[in-house]
Amino acid sequence: MTTTQLYLRLMGYVRPYWRAFAVSILGMVVAAATEPLLPALLKPFLDGTFVHKDDMVMRWAPVLILVIFFVRGVAGFFGSYAIHWVGNKLVMDLRAEMFGKLLALPTRFYDDHATGSLISKLTYDVTQVTGAATSVVTITVRDSIIIVGLLGWLFYLDWKLTLLSLLVAPVVAWVISTINRRLRSSSRDSQRAMGSITQVIEESVTAHKVVKLFGGQRYESERFAEEINGVRRHMMRQAAAALANVPIVQMVAAIALAVIIYLATMQAKSDANTVGGFLSFVAAMLMLTAPLKRITSVSEFTQRGLAAAESIFELLDSPSEVDDGKTHIGRATGHLAFEHLDFSYHADGRLALHDIDLDIPAGQSVALVGASGSGKSTLANLVPRFYTPTGGRITLDGYDIHDLSLASLRSNIALVSQEVVLFNDTVAANIGYGQMREVPEDEIVAAATAAHAMEFIREMPQGLETLVGEKGVRLSGGQRQRIAIARAILKNAPILILDEATSALDSESERHVQAALETLMQGRTTLVIAHRLSTIEKADRIVVLQKGRIVESGTHAELLAKGGAYAQLHRIQFASTAMLEDA
Structure with a gap:
């Protein structure tokens, strides 16, 4: 995908919010339009007060300055607020679409991709696109208007000196183009490195017992240190490219400004220009440096955002599970x-x-x-x-x-495996998980009773409303299995898959779970996977x-x-x- 295609696709996510985006553009345009007015007022103000002693100019010039700054402040506030609103909406929509995509991806995709890198895409990469899709546009619009307005005033004052200043444009363009390529490359590297960091954290937290028991703290610390140092190196390369951009451009502009000021002073010496005209010209030239700085630094956000967009669209373009079946049984x-x-x-x-x-x-x-x-x-x-x-x-x-x-097929299948998946929610929510309806408590109690789970649920502080913790960490292995069995009983599917459902349990827990499984298996087509042959006789x-x-x-x-x-x-x-x- 080319840079243009990538950027246009990214901007497509802004389209639903075009009204707010238009408000931000309008605000930026109004704020930008007031910028050239300040140097433009300098000439009549200085000449009218210090040279011609004009009472009207002396009376109204301060009022005009206050009006200009008031309009500029109000327009700038609404423009900035609107663009932040659009940017946060963009991030929210991308995250929602990416999460929906994760739910639709096939199992094979998860076999081939690390969990940490996927989490990093949703938490880190997606925030990087905001600048490219929103702020870059408004900054470009605002500063382009400021630059055009100031250049227009400069041409009005002295077109020869202004043309001379434009000779630096090709040099500036070459500097920006060279640095952009480096920024995009370093942005890609830093995003990949962030995915590696997330992966190390996710693995270390999930396997914290193994880390402690086998003395892996030093190894994990060294692994993490290596990853974060890699991110630091990529970020510093990115920072070096971005930070070099502005001073190089400013230095080129400063050389041009110095030459122009020298020539302008020569004109003033020969009375070819007034004091007000000279100061107005210099002020406009100096005011050009700020928008030029922002325009040149905008490439950093653009390249970082486009590199993130590549990562995001790579996920969004991954093929979803094939669901072309038309029959519902x-x-x-x-x-x-x-x-x-x-x-x-x-x-x-x-x-x-x-x-x-x-x-x-x-x-x-x-x-x-x-x-x-x-x-x-x-x-x-x-x-x-x-x-x-x-x-x-x-x-x-x-x-x-x-x-x-897929919905028709999977609605007929229930699964109880050795690795029970419980969510950090209540016991009741885990038993009723996935039901496309509000499950009455009596049905949850009936399922839990059939799974031999109510005997320990009643002893919990909040009963069915007790939080089970991440992955059911607050429950024993046998209790987690019985919650999973209760979930399968409540689903009441005609096909049941039992994948090593009792292999990791002690004898007492296995007795309870086996009794629950016998209840669950009654009248159902059951595939039982077991290593312990005593459980399948x-x-x-x-x-x-x-x-x-x-x-x-x-x-x-x-x-x-x-x-x-x-x-x-x-x-x-x-x-x-x-x-x-x-x-």
């Missing part, structure tokens, strides 16, 4: 079928699942077992379309799941996976009698359990 019966299913995570075509054929009648519980990396979780993740199969298809009640809308069918292929299928008793892969897994696991118990 309401509540499914739960009949799942996997037909010659292949799946690969990688572009090289290495298959994580190969030729999976599996038919699961409605209401049947199927356990997926196998060594780590055998494809159990991958198979389960394909059901709600977190990933797209490389080959073959999955059907629900005879419908290819890719012909179903009652499953209607057990499917054994090895290297992405189904190698065995049957009941617990049938597979043991067969003496194959499942029986071997069973022997190894229970031998290990017996050794631990003896120890």
Whole structure:
């Protein structure tokens, strides 16, 4: 995307607020128009008072100055307030669109992008575009009017000296162009570095127990110090380029000003100019330096904003989840079928699942077992379309799941995993999460009771209104699992996926959770992923996976009698359990 296209796209976000933007422009125009009036008044004021002793000039000149500054102050206030309002609206809209995009992105996108860099885009990058989209425009408009007005007055006073001053313009343009390229590059680098800082912070805070237990404080401190030093270096390169811009331009302008003042004094010596005209010319020349300084420094904000816009639009242009299914099936019966299913995570075509054929009648519980990396979780993740199969298809009640809308498909699926996701909200809000309605308390209580959760919820200080903390940190592992089960019970979906739901629990917690799961599984098509084979012995069918292929299928008793892969897994696991118990 070219700089022009990038800037026009960014300005598109200002379009809905064109009225406020127009107010800001108008305010800036009025304030800018008063600027050339000050040197213009100097000539008649000085000549009329000190030379001609004109009473009218002496009486009204101070009043005019007060009027000019009053108009300038009021217009400047409303212009600046309006542009700040537009800028904050722009940031709000971009953040809302970016967050909406994050919610719509596919799972694979999150596999490939660090959380910290995504957070940095929403918190840091988006604030950098404000100057480019709003302030730059108003500063350019205001200062361009000031410069044109002052130049017009200078041409009126002495067009030859004014033309001489314009000889510095090509030099100034070359300086600005050279520095702009460096500013854009350093802005990109600093934004990437900010994403790395956010990532280190996010990882260190999330894994603070591991950091403390394994003595990783020094390592994390050094890693963080390296990242923040990188940001400092990028910011200093950016500052050096920006700070060099203004004095170089000012020095070029000062040389021109010195030459012009010298020539003007020569004219005054020969009575070619009046005292008022000379001072008015010099004042206008001096007043040109401030808007020239702002105009040249505006490139810093422009390049920083455009670099941030590149980062933002890169996220916004990332393809969302494919949701082209047109069929809405309401509540499914739960009949799942996997037909010659292949799946690969990688572009090289290495298959994580190969030729999976599996038919699961409605209401049947199927356990997926196998060594780590055998494809159990991958198979389960394909059901709600977190990933797209490389080959073959999955059907629900005879419908290819890719012909179903995502909302229709996922409304029929509930998930309880080992890594329970709870939000920093109340117990009730976490149980009722995602329901597109106001859930009555009695339904939440019923779901919590069925999940064996009300027994510990009643003991909490505020009961269902108790805050669970970030990621449910104020609850035990078993309590978090039962809250997740209550959430699944309340959803009442016909298909249930249990991904290692009891693997990290102690015996007492597992007993409660297992009882809750048995309640939840009744009448539902259930995919159970488990390492501990003791938890899936009652499953209607057990499917054994090895290297992405189904190698065995049957009941617990049938597979043991067969003496194959499942029986071997069973022997190894229970031998290990017996050794631990003896120890």
